[in-house]
Amino acid sequence: MAGEETTVRIADENLAAKAAPLIGKLVADQVASKLTAQDPTLWGPDAESESSIRLSWTTLHKTSRPLIGEIEALREELRGEGVDRVVLAGMGGSSLAPEVITGTEGVPLTVLDTTDPGQLADALAGDLQRTVLVVSSKSGGTVETDSHRRIFAEAFAEAGIDAARRIVVVTDPGSPLAQLAETEGYRKVFLADPHVGGRYSALTAFGLVPAGLAGADVARLLDQAAAAAQVLGDDNAENPGVVLGAAWAAAHAEGAEKVVLADSGSGIKGFPDWAEQLIAESTGKLGTGLLPVAVDGPDAPGFADAGSDATPIAIGPGIPAAKIATGGTLGAQFLLWEFATAIAGRLLEINPFDQPDVEAAKAATRALLDNPASLEDGGSPSTVDGSVEVFAPEGVDTTGTLADVLRSFLATAPEHGYLAVQAYLDRLDDASAELLRPELAKRTGLQTTFGWGPRFLHSTGQYHKGGHQNGIFLQVTGNAETDLEVPDRPYTLGKLQHAQALGDGQVLTEHGRPVLRLHLTDRAAGLAQLVRAVQEVAR
Structure with a gap:
């Protein structure tokens, strides 16, 4: 069956027993299929207005397809002009996914998600004649990203380069950045789906444009997500999104409010850093939630010796210290963890789509x-x-x-x-x-x-x-x-x-x-x- 490689295994027998009734309730309530159908009532009436405009991520493997040709066409244009160095100015969801995608595929991308002047100076010291700056901001008003844009625009001008021709924008429709891009005549504006929150945006223009311009195969990424979507929407006890979300909630109920994330040979580079934002921002509110702890590997302190307050999770093949192991391609893992996080939000009785603090x-x-x-x-x-x-x-x-x-x-x-x-x-x-x-x-x-x-x-x-x-x-x-x-x-x-x-x-x-x-x-x-x-x- 397509998508079989997307797996979640609860290795700890006690945790599996605690998760079982939650899994059964999720299946009975048809949560997976309702989530796929973008049902905004899943998190209660207080969350309904927000969730009603935040669920398009469940079908991005289909709706993001038109981006593939646009990205490739722009990449070929730029390369024809000798521009093959991609610098990304973005924070949070606008930078974490592209960094994982390009790191996994081994293609170069300079990521600016900092306000450290030394790090910016190093990026400016690269060959500006070969550089395109991708400015990514959902709101269009992110202060760090706006600062990067201003600094690079001035540097381009001082180098005798038409800054407008070297700036590509990714933002939501109608944002201040979209308006500025039109006024300034920037090279290309990609308008992302506004019904997707930043931390769920890996398969939108925010994840795909900078990664694709850098040379990543974004079509394959969408294919991987499409295969996973076939199993993530099923209302059965083997659904990996249901199993993972239930396991997190069951562990939390037992006092394990932290999840320790380590790669165990998945071949995916930097995935815990991406998952960290997704889990922390989605669940950490109202005095509850799951604290993700990203560690270097299974041998890192805090993983094998995790106490009763933490659940070690392996991304990749299961290992002895891990209570949970997840498997799958990068596109599949993106969608799996998004499903699991949204489902855990329902079980924790919080809105997984706002960030009030x-x-x-x-x-x-x-x-x-x-x-x-x-x-x-x-x-x-x-x-x-x-x-x-x-x-x-x-x-x-x-x-x-x-x-x-x-x-x-x-x-x-x-x-x-x-x-x-x-x-x-x-x-x-x-x-x-x-x-x-x-x-x-x-x-x-x-x-x-x-x-x-x-x-x-x-x-x-x-x-x-x-x-x-x-x-x-x-x-x-x-x-x-x-x-x-x-x-x-x-x-x-x-x-x-x-x-x-x-x-x-x-x-x-x-x-x-x-x-x-x-x-x-x-x-x-x-x-x-x-x-x-x-x-x-x-x-």
């Missing part, structure tokens, strides 16, 4: 940018240790070394809580910051997430404010060697990045969550010092 951090950032004096230093540090300035929350002892400060801060974590490491740095040049997650997870026993700021604000940021309120937050910020002006805006990229860190920290503090900010006055030296301090923290 995302705006708070954006508003705090805007307020800080409107008051530049507040950005000068974010207040005085509690203490300074070498290249690290410490901004500690109330109750954390700052009289000792950096390792002592970390010990005191980590002690604020509640039982079965979690630690979120948030690095407002350059995810290429400062990649060693990712060492912090496994080192802290190994030494604390806490489920530990890692996110590059402000990228994570568009994914786990919703869960941090709206989900289970048992997290503690380690922010890492740093001085930038150079900064970049944002044309026609009263702030630099570095100031925007700083405002985003302070703004989110402010909102988390207002939610009663501990936030420890470590500011690196010298990034390289400070990161090395921080890793050493973490290694001194005993479990």
